[in-house]
Amino acid sequence: MQLIIEAIGFGIATGAVIALGAVGFSVQFGISNILNITYGALMTLSAYIGLVLINHGINAWAALAISAVAVGAVSVIYHRILLAPLVRRGTRAIAMIIVTVSAGTILQYVIVAIAGPSSQSYGEQSGQTFHFLDLTLSFGQVTIIVLTAILMLALHLLLTRTTLGKAMRATSSNRTLARSCGIATSRISDIAWFISGCLCGAAGVALAITTVSFDFSLGALFLIPMIAAAVLGGIGQPYGAMLGGMIIGISSEVAAAVSNPNYKDVVAFVILIIVLLVRPRGLFGAAWSSRRLMEG
Amino acid sequence: MGSQRTWRVAALVGATALVAACGSSSPSSSSSVPTQSGNITAGVIAPFTGPAAQFGKLLSAPCFAATDLINKAGGILGKTISCSAIDDTGDPADAVPNVTRAIATTTNLDIAVGLESNTAATTVPLVNDAKIPIVTTNGLVAFTKNSYPYYWRLTPSDDANGAAFAVWAVQKGFKNVAVVFQNGIGSEGNLPGLTSAMPKLGGSLGLQLTIPADAASYSSEVARVINAHPDALIWSADPQTTATFMSEYKQLNNGSIPPMVTATDSLTPDFFGALKRVVGVTYVTQDVYLVGSSFSQTTAAFNTYKTALQNDSRTSAIADVLSAVGPPASAYDGINIMALAMVMAKSTVGSYYNQFVTKIISPKPGAVVVSNFADGVAALKAGKQIQYVGVIGPVVFNQYHNSAGEFAANIFNPDGSASRVGSISGTQVLGLL
Structure with a gap:
């Protein structure tokens, strides 16, 4: 029992990182309807930007913030230069996916060419641990949980309490209608890509802090759990992605605690499939859509 | 109609014969020893990308060391030998197409080195079927008993x-x-x-x-x-x-x-x-x-090996670490053994020189014990029997071509x-x- 309680704590920590990335992915998809597979490589890029900053003496958490903003900017440029023109030309969804896969592969190999294939690390972590009830979490894990909670709350407030958030939701819901209502959808799209890029960047550095050691495949390895979390919650639904991330994180850690750790990811994906069989639009799919329409 | 068909068949047979005659290996005019034109390639089949990419570096280094020394000693039967990286990525799914392509496209791929544990189960059969002698560093128990004639392992399972x-x-x-x-x-x-x-x-x-x-x-x-x-x-x-x-x-x-x-x-x-x-x-x-x-790290063979690693700019940075590790050292010895087998066989064709491998390492009365390629060639030219005892010491292959050590x-x-x-x-x- 003790192991299971501990595993739930570890699962929240892992789930926080997955949720961070999944929410950004989901926001991106919600606003532009593009399944951006380059997201994984952008997370890797962020981890390496963080490495350069840390190697120059910058604190890891400051490096996380700077890398997040940098990847946010890169995401906007990437969307503006490559994806938006393809969408305007009527490129089909499957072709867009292939384009993002290709761009991600190119970016990954550019990173290898510059940084090399060897594993990297931000260095030895603080040995400080926190004990709460029967949970033991490291300083890094607690910080990432808190950071994720703050970012998720900020995103929630942005989406529900600000004009910008309403405009984002309106654009996400019906782009043409939003434009005819006077919303500058192109600018809103840029802002959404910047925010989601920032979340992607934050997730990249958070992941590098969590794994301690990483290489150029970092983002690609964790893209699948993140997409799974987004789909589990209902693709395009930020709250769903948060919940999906937590479910995948906790289920995989509990599985590792009570069974063969090799099956930790399998358990998470079995849950994903079962949920989708019961609720094809994901946990938040239908409910959120209705609420969003009402609020819009 | 019938005449046209006869001509087509004749042309096909003729073309096939011509292709066979122009192939990379052919019987020489004086004996049944097959010969081959062009220089020799030792393919290092290992991960060069991915999480296990370090293996590629580790297994390329002994290849560089061995081939540097072989070429300095005049090469093998007058041909130079070089190392070619064949990336198996450490993943069998990538290894099969990559190795298949390398076998088909690499000129005179006469030795295969590496084939480490992650991918050996899929790559060994491919290379063996191509009749290329293999110096493997894999430790798979599955190969403890095997039926691959071109498979040679100098490391323990x-x-x-x-x-x-x-x-x-x-x-x-x-x-x-x-x-x-x-x-x-x-x-x-x-x-x-x-x-x-x-x-x-x-x-x-x-x-x-x-x-x-x-x-x-x-x-x-x-x-x-x-x-x-x-x-x-x-x-x-x-x-x-x-x-x-x-x-x-x-x-x-x-x-x-x-x-x-x-x-x-x-x-x-x-x-x-x-x-x-x-x-x-x-x-x-x-x-x-x-x-x-x-x-042992005090033998003449070890000193030659370590010096070769130190003298090559591609390996000098890791020479100290590398020289102490068994699998790379066994790869180095394996390449020397294959090279000497080629010299003894007077052929660089794998399907032919493979049968000479055990003759290079087996102890024989009156055999000259050699610890490097140059000495081995000199002894063979002098008409003497040799026993190669290299960095990893004496090699004794069992019937499955496996040799363990200390x-x-x-x-x-x-x-x-x-x-x-x-x-x-x-x-x-x-x-x-």
């Missing part, structure tokens, strides 16, 4: 390595050990030897875990290991997985990590660097034991090089299996 881990752990007083292996055919091959040997030595395996590679977190797995209170960890995982696991172990166990016994496969700059960065140099240099096949335990030095801290009898190890 993984189960023997597993038993050697047990011997060293008990020798150090670690009676209760936890086994943590990354999933993968290579590391899990150690398990049968370990589980067989540990009880016979009076020790016990408290916990056995296989973990997936490169996970976001191993906290739950670490908690399970901590609960087992092991004296030491018997460990096998790639550098990245090791760093993540050990960092979490240290954090969740109040800064303390038990000693680790792992394979000399981990005696790499990448492993040393990754672990040092996350748990500190003291642990890495004092509590990490690297057990694997052993050889074992040793090493530790890392602060600069990442290695020092031997003890030896383990090969006879004792084999007796525990």
Whole structure:
């Protein structure tokens, strides 16, 4: 029992990182309807930007913030230069996916060419641990949980309490209608890509802090759990992605605690499939859509 | 109509005959010894990208060293030999197309080196079918008995390595050990030897875990290991997985990590660097034991090998670490043995010179013992019999073309090089299996 309680704590920590990335992915998809597979490589890029900053003496958490903003900017440029023109030309969804896969592969190999294939690390972590009830979490894990909670709350407030958030939701819901209502959808799209890029960047550095050691495949390895979390919650639904991330994180850690750790990811994906069989639009799919329409 | 068909058949037969005659190998006019035009390529089949990319570097280095010395000695039958990297990525799914393409497109691919454990099960049959003699560093138990005539292994199998881990752990007083292996055919091959040997030595395996590679977190797995209170960890995982696991172990166990016994496969700059960065140099240099096949570092053959590594700009940076590791040394010896077999056979064609391999290493009355290619060629030219005894010492192939040797335990030095801290009898190890 003790192991299971501990595993739930570890699962929240892992789930926080997955949720961070999944929410950004989901926001991106919600606003532009593009399944951006380059997201994984952008997370890797962020981890390496963080490495350069840390190697120059910058604190890891400051490096996380700077890398997040940098990847946010890169995401906007990437969307503006490559994806938006393809969408305007009527490129089909499957072709867009292939384009993002290709761009991600190119970016990954550019990173290898510059940084090399060897594993990297931000260095030895603080040995400080926190004990709460029967949970033991490291300083890094607690910080990432808190950071994720703050970012998720900020995103929630942005989406529900600000004009910008309403405009984002309106654009996400019906782009043409939003434009005819006077919303500058192109600018809103840029802002959404910047925010989601920032979340992607934050997730990249958070992941590098969590794994301690990483290489150029970092983002690609964790893209699948993140997409799974987004789909589990209902693709395009930020709250769903948060919940999906937590479910995948906790289920995989509990599985590792009570069974063969090799099956930790399998358990998470079995849950994903079962949920989708019961609720094809994901946990938040239908409910959120209705609420969003009402609020819009 | 019938006449046209006859002509087509005749043309096809003629063309086939012409292609056969122009092929890369053909019987010479004076004997049945097949010959080949052009220089020789030794293909290093190993991961050059991906998490195990370090293996590519480690296995290319002995190839560079051996081929440098062979070429300086005049080459093989007047031909130069070079190394070609064939990236198997460490993943069988990539290895099959990559190796198949390399076999089809590489000119005079006459020796295959490497074929490590992650991919050997798929690459060995491909290379064997192409009749290319193989110097493999894989440790798979599945090859302990095999029927591949072109397969030659100069390193011990993984189960023997597993038993050697047990011997060293008990020798150090670690009676209760936890086994943590990354999933993968290579590391899990150690398990049968370990589980067989540990009880016979009076020790016990408290916990056995296989973990997936490169996970976001191993906290739950670490908690399970901590609960087992092991004296030491018997460990096998790639550098990245090791760093993540050990960092979490240290954090969740109040800064303390038990000693680790792992394979000399981990005696790499990448492993040393990754672990040092996350748990500190003291642990890495004092509590990490690297057990694997052993050889003397005071022989003439070793000095020649190490000097060759130091003199080549591609390998000089890792010469000190590399020269102490068994698999690369066996690859170096393997290339020399194949090169001498070519000289003895007077042919560089794999399907022909392969039968001469055992003649190069077997002890014979009156044979000249040689420790490098140049001396071997000189003796052969003088009409003498030879026995090659290289860096890893005498090689004795059994009927399955496997040769094991002695074992040793090493530790890392602060600069990442290695020092031997003890030896383990090969006879004792084999007796525990």
